[in-house]
Amino acid sequence: MREEIAEVLIFVARFLDYPDHQFFNECSDLDQYVKKNLIDEELQREVSQRLQPMFEMELKDLQELYVETFDYKDKSGLYLTAQELGDSRRRGEALIRLQKLIADLGFENVSKELTDYIPMLMELLAVAPENDDVSQLKRRLAYAINRIFTHLPSSNPYSNVFDILMTFAFEAPNSEEIAQLENEREEADLDPLPYPMIYR
Template sequence: MNVLTRLARKEQVPGTARDRALARRIAALVLDHPDERLLADLPVLRRAASELPEPLREGLLETIVHLEGSPLPVLAEDYVEIFDIQRRCCLYLTYYAHGETRNRGAALLSFASTYRTAGFLPPTDELSDHLCVVLEFAATVDPATGERLLLRYRAGLELLRLALLEEESPYAGAVAAVSATLPPPTDRVARSVVKLAAEGPPGEQVGLAPFAPQDTGRVPQ
């Protein structure tokens, strides 16, 4: 199945605005680095996710079940293996569009400026384009602006989703739920994903089919 086929989705955006905000909030939590607090919150997150409509519910529950079924050291190791070592599964949205170029620095400043305008103070230990930070902003501060940020970097989000599916990662469910909170990808987005998959970000080779199964080193920050 090619990339365009896997991107095809005809259904409308599911649920209410509240449902979509809740799905983004849950995804922001379960896609973050696992810790004791997250594990303690999983029963609450499971109940909240169970009340969401499809396809938001299924993907989130897939990730939550994975988190519930493994001890923290195993979860932490798996998380690093997926998100910190493999560049194609990067959680930093501007990386897909700009790689490690000067343009990425400007994009990060744009994120920070958007947050400040909305009165949002992102965590100081994470870059402003980290998917979990963007989802937290979209879910709890400014849904409209947060959605525009997600749509601006939709090609990277979709490539992340497809890469996680190829890895058979349980985190693919949460990213799929995030994608489902947005309008279906346009033809232009689909073409951008195909191009990004083939060529990777500027100066990098991290496309979907061609990229190496494992890269060395954390994505530079």
């Protein structure tokens, strides 16, 4: 993987974690933070411009926006297999396969998040050696990240984070890939039951 793409993945992954006080303080001077973590000057300018709206908000407001944008959301949740499969029992098997891939690459999940947490997989992609499995993971992430991006309103500052990823790190999936993957998704059955159930 090209060095600048790896830099973007590692850098942007931090902006998709829950914004805590430490993160907000580190980025209080956004331009300096970007220059410290990215080498290319044009990329620095582009990234700073896209991320600036996040830091025009109070931390509490940004935290509330994060929860509203990502937590328990079907179309913008930050979990790969949920983006791919929706509310499907096949997610368990997919998570096991993903855990095996991570182990085979010589890494382990040391966070409290599920194995398919997208920011964590972005960091893995940045440091993993190139092979067919890693290339396939990159395409899977491209689909999921593009799906989130297309479902976020442009007025949401987090839309800019995904814009960075789709501009500098991932190639957007084509219509055939999207159609094939959308057919794999299962939606939750939220229809009312045909008769009342009474528990005594």
